């Protein structure tokens with residue numbers, strides 16, 4: 059297992075964690091076996107948004123004295139008042155559900171303000187007692203860090219600008235990222251098949267969100283990594299062929315600021331399938347050719363896929379472009395840490411052989427980018 063620092067929280071989380079959604083409704087033995095398998099791979103982060111008592115109890119019992127070995131993302135405002143997954147901003151209801159989670163797990167590592175996708179969601183949290191409650195939970199040590207979950211890049215940026223959260227959970231996959239920002243990704247996912255003809259490269263607002271997260275050190279954990287399985291299916295993928303599990307995981311892990319992907323697994327075998335990512339070759343993880351198969355406006359825009367490697371002088375080209383893109387957000391205030399990261403990339407070694415540009419499926423002017431980045435970083 060590899061670990062990455064989750065933004066301002068400073069916590070090192072496993073690159074693959076476990077989304078526990080599909081444990082809901084499973085018998086205890088299957089729930090425990092799935093958790094045991096994940097922990098056997100040294101997974102150390104679990105997402106628990108489900109409001110139902112039974113699944114929460116199953117997870118607590120399965121963890122037992124291993125609770126201290128994992129970090130839990132627990133969602134504040136996730137309820138099942140109407141006997142189905144529900145969002146509440148009503149403080150007595152919110153408290154009832156969240157405090158049950160605290161009783162079961164003792165504390166919550168990442169207290170997530172649940173589901174901020176619209177202006178109403180935002181107001182329901184930041185213009186009510188909800189936010190006071192969340193901040194009090196942190197002061198009391200009931201939650202160790204404040205995060206939030208969202209599927210909407212505009213709202214996510216707005217929440218980050220409050221300076222309250224230290225991390226966020228966001229839906230990231232190679233279909234959602236291409237969806238124009240005015241589409242509701244969940245509506246698109248559940249009521250339509252992915253319609254490839256509306257995709258035109260990575261949506262600028264989503265790309266901006268990932269850059270802002272890096273700039274402000276907001277770590278990202280990922281949900282919907284496989285687009286509810288549709289990206290893996292020949293019948294539903296918007297691309298010329300389906301992606302593999304490893305390609306989807308790699309896509310998410312190569313977005314700026316992403317620390318961990320949290321796929322929902324419902325069995326030991328599903329955990330094993332996802333963990334094959336760590337033994338996959340670079341070629342097996344490479345998603346560039348699949349996502350370049352849609353009619354696209356990627357031309358000239360780096361998607362950080364590393365398809366251009368290898369470089370004879372070992373420059374990490376995707377990293378150069380990533381730092382360059384982030385630095386351009388605010389050229390006069392480039393954080394010193396970014397200077398350090400950039401300097402370590404040794405771009406001065408480039409011999410302008412052009413091999414990378416021949417390999418890039420998206421016609422990125424790599425040599426020019428390297429020169430422009432050198433000028434920007436001085």
Ligand code: SF4
Pocket residue numbers: 346359360361362363364365366367375376379417418419420421422424
């Ligand atoms: S330059 Fe092209 S091939 Fe290289 S990381 Fe960017 S998009 Fe991928």
Ligand code: SF4
Pocket residue numbers: 368369370371372373375407408409410411412413414415424425
């Ligand atoms: S042009 Fe520069 S960055 Fe590209 S492969 Fe050659 S040496 Fe590496």
